[in-house]
Amino acid sequence: MTAPRRVIASAVDRLGRAFTIDDLVAEVRALAPSVGIATVYRAVAAMEAAHAVERVGTRDESALYVRCTADGHHHHLVCTGCGLVAHATCPLDDVPPLHGTEGFVVTAHELTLYGLCAGCATEVSPASELPRS
Secondary structure: OOHHHHHHHHHHHHHOOOEOHHHHHHHHHHHOOOOOHHHHHHHHHHHHHOOOOEEEEEEOOEEEEEOOOOOOOOEEEEEOOOOOEEEEOOOOOOOOOOOOOOOOOOOOOOOEEEEOOHHHHHHOOOHHHOOOO
């Protein structure tokens, strides 16, 4: 692993939450100002291909990534306040076939849930201000 990629991996760990490329570039530049944005993009693509980071949706039309350390099939809960990411068991594993899907074989699925973590939810008052889905 090259020195810039080590810095980028360290920056991902330092963020410790969901991040966009812009978030990561800011963190990398704080550690090593000479690392370019193209290097960050290439490193994130390599980390995603190696399953070291996962894409968990979008924020402001930018891809949102997280370092995922959970084993096995699971999904993510992403706090829209602070970017905290929690792992969740798959709620679809025991779902019966959906109406009208006879003969359709599901081979994969993706699910990311967005909301507020406990810390961010307590900062929102009153409860009517919570985002609605």
